[in-house]
Amino acid sequence: MNANDSNAAGPSGPSSTEAALSDRAQALRLTSVSRETEDRLAAIVALLEKWQRTINLVAPASLPRVWTRHVADSLQLVPLAGEARRWVDLGSGGGFPGLVVAAVLAERAGADVTLVESDTRKAAFLREAARIAELPVTVLPARIEQVAARIAAGVEIVSARALAPLPRLLELAHPFLAQGAVGLFLKGQDVDNELTESAKSWRINSRIQESLTDRGGRILIVEAATPLKPAS
Template sequence: MREVLVADPLEEPTAEAREFLGLAFGALARLAELLESEGELRGLIGPRELPRLWSRHILNSAAAWSFLPHTGTVADVGTGAGFPGLVVAAGRPELEVHLVEPMERRMDWLTEVTEELDLDNVVLHRTRADELHGRASFGAVTSRAVAKLDKLTRWCGPLLQDGGEMVALKGERAQVEVDEAEHVLRKYRMRGVAVHEVTVPMTETPARVVVARKRT
């Protein structure tokens, strides 16, 4: 007989995770429901990633919250299914969050979810990050699983206001990427580059957040 593969169930957020996410939990729980029902079908998230949706995607994205400005504008480059952009918008409602994504089907999803979650602090841009160079600037630019730091700096650096910060969620090779991007970081006047480790619930290893500030 042919073996039928059954997907693992979606992990349940712990009490610690709920506390960590605070007032944003309700909106993010709805985001998780929508991704569980539609994410794979719409090509937004792989079947192997769905069971780890809370730990690997939602909580990991929330690690960026504490590195963002208190007010102002944030652009999320290559936001995809909404990580970290939608999580930032839900958790930091005082910020105006610009989701930058060139793919039409992903932009359709972001439009629908933004309305469903009633996120009135979101602005959508169906475009590539480099097409916004010279047209827009932001107090911070976030990204997650988009590109290596050298390429990412070329995309994000021109979008930052003076004093603005690039906040990039990275994996275990974060420091290696920083070292390899040293020349590009200097070229785009990115100073005080540091890799921060953030402990988030439901994860065995800390989230790694690369932060760099643009200076003239």
């Protein structure tokens, strides 16, 4: 067997390299970006694949489809944010959507994306990805509750992906929403049930948009959320 045999196409399908290129092309058809942004995204993905060997940044089963499952899923938030430049991503984990958003906003003067991630190893990955891709990113290795009130002023968008059920997510995001930020939250098909549960303790002005990348996915756009009674 020669060194290239492991990457060669077999009778059942394309090589892993071909599959990765196909996944990338499909993602960029769904959510087109500039060539410069694509290069920044490619640098992030390459680093993620390297660090994934020692840190669980994304679900291992999703790695072969990282562009469609994670990159494009994150990119679809950017058009919903208009011309926003000040963005905070809560529980950034492997950088989705935060790093991806920053890769796009890097072309906007004055862009400032803050990633809040309490896991120090993941925070280290986020810093390194921001460095190599030259992103307008600040990484805060802290619990959201510890920093939210301090950094909320002037934030235009607050985002989160698979962070917490909506009632808890609204608690975490409230310091930002209370100062006028719009919430962009990537959710699953149970978002209606989460809204029903949240309505017991929150007055919510929101709308739902279907995901471009996941049939069962939803994007919850929260324009405002006010607690119905003070926290005890």
